[in-house]
Amino acid sequence: QGFGRPTPDGTLWCEGVSLEEIARRFGTPTYVYSKAMIESRFAAYDRAFGETPHLVCYAVKANAALGILETLASRGAGFDTVSGGEILKAVAAGADPKKIVFSGVGKSRPEIALALFAGIRCFNIESIEELERIEAEAARLGRRAPIAVRVNPDVDPHVEERIATGLGTSKFGVDRDDVLPLYRRARELPHVEIVGISCHIGSQIQSTEPYLCMVEVLADIVRQLHAEGIVLKHIDFGGGAGVAYREGEKTLPPGELVSALVEKAREVLPGEALTYLIEPGRSIVAEAGVLLMRVEFLKHARAGARYAIVDASMSELLRPALYGAWHEIERVGSAAAQTELPISIAGPVCESTDILGRNRIIATFDNDLLVARTAGAYGMSMASNYNSRPLPFEVLVSGDRVEPLQKRRQTPLDLIEAQRSLLDKSAAG
Numbered sequence: 001q002g003f004g005r006p007t008p009d010g011t012l013w014c015e016g017v018s019l020e021e022i023a024r025r026f027g028t029p030t031y032v033y034s035k036a037m038i039e040s041r042f043a044a045y046d047r048a049f050g051e052t053p054h055l056v057c058y059a060v061k062a063n064a065a066l067g068i069l070e071t072l073a074s075r076g077a078g079f080d081t082v083s084g085g086e087i088l089k090a091v092a093a094g095a096d097p098k099k100i101v102f103s104g105v106g107k108s109r110p111e112i113a114l115a116l117f118a119g120i121r122c123f124n125i126e127s128i129e130e131l132e133r134i135e136a137e138a139a140r141l142g143r144r145a146p147i148a149v150r151v152n153p154d155v156d157p158h159v160e161e162r163i164a165t166g167l168g169t170s171k172f173g174v175d176r177d178d179v180l181p182l183y184r185r186a187r188e189l190p191h192v193e194i195v196g197i198s199c200h201i202g203s204q205i206q207s208t209e210p211y212l213c214m215v216e217v218l219a220d221i222v223r224q225l226h227a228e229g230i231v232l233k234h235i236d237f238g239g240g241a242g243v244a245y246r247e248g249e250k251t252l253p254p255g256e257l258v259s260a261l262v263e264k265a266r267e268v269l270p271g272e273a274l275t276y277l278i279e280p281g282r283s284i285v286a287e288a289g290v291l292l293m294r295v296e297f298l299k300h301a302r303a304g305a306r307y308a309i310v311d312a313s314m315s316e317l318l319r320p321a322l323y324g325a326w327h328e329i330e331r332v333g334s335a336a337a338q339t340e341l342p343i344s345i346a347g348p349v350c351e352s353t354d355i356l357g358r359n360r361i362i363a364t365f366d367n368d369l370l371v372a373r374t375a376g377a378y379g380m381s382m383a384s385n386y387n388s389r390p391l392p393f394e395v396l397v398s399g400d401r402v403e404p405l406q407k408r409r410q411t412p413l414d415l416i417e418a419q420r421s422l423l424d425k426s427a428a429g
């Protein structure tokens, strides 16, 4: 399952296909995903809930390839979405709208209308302003909007601050003190139906402790709501577990997180018949993907600095440049060659931060194939056309089959076509 080196020549494979073959057939840079691994990560969440009523809503933002959404939808997944585009993609991939939740601090009127027409399960609302806007849209369209309040629990998730979302001062969620008044207001609104409560404290979380603090905050609110006669149908725990980016890094297995959440929720909310929701993104797709790239050539700079200039960059994989994130980088060919010399893996983009890995010990040569590991989440979904670079290609491997996830690789001509027709005479001036 996933990635390994099954043959005597020691080259890297994804399931039953060698990455060399994928590079030959589809070129580079290309994201390569293992379908079996995505399925097994989803199943790990789903299974861990056992008989408890639950819904695992995959966070589409982690990787929005239709082929991946289809894979998950066909396994019964729900989806956590944050834009009209994500809702449309989930529906296009066959998602049951009743399993779609809609989060985000800035839902536009057209997005709200789309969600109402689609008949989603729940809006996770993040402010009083949004509540009023949803009421107005639902009234206009003659619908009733199911809502949950996304609570900002003011809990420190102990992660990189740029991916924490539940600190009191952050833009996300509703301040603990404002939550009850908001539910009271929602109860008065004729086109809003209160169905749940939700939360999200951050991403890449590696221990259950902040999650358990969060459940206590939520439980407190659920009890107070109950006392006022507001009975909820579901509680949404937010995102999923962190993953290992460095070899040997200790991580939180999804099953362990789910068990801890369910146990805690049962303990602090006895007698509440709640469905449990969770919105994992990273831990379903991160380890199931690599970015396959080719070394253009090696370059030397002053004081012994060495670079492998590759055909991928921060445009294809932004995380190192944006967060200083670490991705293991390795040769696709056998790692037999030894070296002591550090080398930095750099892209062609005109930014000093366009370094995918700094001072790595990798024996690499001109024209080598390399992969950045653990790139299935927030890789392609954060890729851009910066420096007018076409987006990378993506393939989904299942056993010995390779399914291209795009009709064809984007080209620079597509970038021109998006702004001006190539057939339009006026394009010439």
Ligand code: LLP
Pocket (backbone or CB within 6 Å): 059, 062, 080, 103, 104, 163, 165, 200, 202, 203, 204, 205, 238, 239, 240, 241, 279, 280, 281, 282, 283, 319, 377, 378
């Ligand atoms: N639900 C909500 C409301 C979220 O905001 C997020 C992630 C998730 C679910 C999924 O969380 P996960 O299971 O993936 O931890 N671009 C960053 C990560 C940003 C995550 C933002 N929210 C990165 O590359 O590390």
